[in-house]
């Protein structure tokens with residue numbers, strides 16, 4: 001990137017968004033970055049990969065690291081890898097946004113807070129304030145949670161409305177080091193199209209399979225071919241599940257469900273990539289993979 005292309009910023013740095021599943025981390029990231037780069041779903045733990053979203057504002061560039069949902073209920077190898085990913089992602093960030101839901105700070109929230117490095121500035125983000133009916137309830141809640149750590153700032157927000165996101169930006173900017181922009185202004189994610197294709201499929205699986213399957217299913221892109229046909233991308237993907245019964249759930253009666261997952265994922269890809277997409281999906285049983293760390297590494301969850 002030449003100097004002429006660089007946005008005139010005076011601060012730039014890495015921001016991690018952490019919080020227990022479902023507090024709204026992906027929604028917040030999307031609201032801040034202004035374009036869909038991560039996925040959201042009502043089901044917990046949809047974000048397994050580290051995703052970068054970049055928000056360039058006058059005078060400041062935020063590079064967001066969206067860490068995996070922190071899981072405390074199950075403790076198989078998958079969760080150990082996920083929890084380790086939280087710690088790894090935090091090692092080189094400049095500021096951590098610890099997201100909780102307004103009026104709710106349970107044992108899972110506190111446990112995650114206790115894992116945050118003592119020497120990192122942490123901003124407490126109270127999301128979903130739009131749901132709080134009596135705003136007077138916020139003050140005693142803030143007084144209580146502010147005792148948990150010496151926070152750099154405490155900001156009530158709503159990622160969906162949106163409310164107070166500018167205040168959150170301003171408080172976050174204060175914690176970033178002085179320096180030039182690290183990425184071109186129009187760059188919203190460093191993830192490849194192949195990765196985004198997998199994310200789109202995974203999002204549809206979460207939406208359409210819902211609570212019937214545990215989260216132990218994953219998407220592996222076997223083929224991603226942009227070159228053999230002009231204006232059309234060929235995508236072959238495997239949906240890996242843990243058992244035959246999970247396979248049956250994923251496929252659905254008469255193949256209805258997998259067909260819908262495929263159709264919706266394809267439409268999402270066509271909108272995102274702005275070209276035609278041919279998508280082929282297979283559901284495969286990969287028994288015991290969620291308990292096997294070597295297997296997980298092979299699928300890129302390290």
Ligand SMILES: Nc1nc2c(ncn2[C@@H]2O[C@H](COP(=O)(O)OP(=O)(O)OP(=O)(O)O)[C@@H](O)[C@H]2O)c(=O)[nH]1
Nearest residue numbers: 022023024025026027044045046047069158159160
């Ligand atoms: N009312 C309200 N709902 C919100 C807000 N932010 C997020 N949500 C909803 O909360 C749910 C979870 O949001 P996500 O962004 O997927 O949560 P997450 O923390 O990324 O979840 P994991 O990927 O499981 O860790 C979704 O249904 C969102 O629409 C908010 O500010 N207000």
